[in-house]
Amino acid sequence: MDSVKAGVLGLLLVIAAWGDIKRHRIPNILILTGLVLAILLGAWQAGFPGLLSAGGGFALGLAAFLPFYLLRALGAGDVKLMAVVGGFLGPSGLPGAILGTFLAGGVMALALALHAGKLGQMLKNIKAMLTNGMIDVSLKQMPIMEAGPQSVGKLPYAVAIATGTLGFLVLRYIGWM
Secondary structure, three states: OOHHHHHHHHHHHHHHHHHHHHHOOOOHHHHHHHHHHHHHHHHHHHOHHHHHHHHHHHHHHHHHHHHHHHOOOOOHHHHHHHHHHHHHHHHHHHHHHHHHHHHHHHHHHHHHHHHHOOHHHHHHHHHHHHHHHHHHHHOOOOOOOOOOOOOOOOOOHHHHHHHHHHHHHHHHHOOOO
16 A cells, blocks of 8 residues: 555544544545545556455445444444445455454453443453354344443444554554564
8 A cells, every 4th residue: 555545544544533532423424535535546546456456345344344233333434434444455455454443442442441440341241242142143043232231331433443454554564464
């Protein structure tokens, strides 16, 4: 990824994270802007293959996070933001960003639970979700997160997406990935 693409993606991620912290939402205009820029930059840099890479990355990012939206674990804005990340990184770069995002999200969730003094409740919630999910799968049903567990707090997941993606890009730039 060249510096122009990385800079544009970084700026979009910072704006999305800031908006998620302040307003608990990611504006659709930011998502649309990101999608258009990912497609234009991909086509500008590599022609038709770049366009295909942007489209494939967008679809893969959407597909990777859509199940979490269906399970009510993430908001629609988070799913669309990861799709935009996929548009910039393409299918080959997206798995590293997803892994970084999951790691950042886990650390953030743990920090939030510790700060709020709700680590025990968080562990109970995880146990309940895994147990209920395994039961649903064994009954050949779609696992659904119900309103049973007591929430530990609201996590602005755009921050995890930004941190994980930018962390992945830095590690790739310095040759560690």
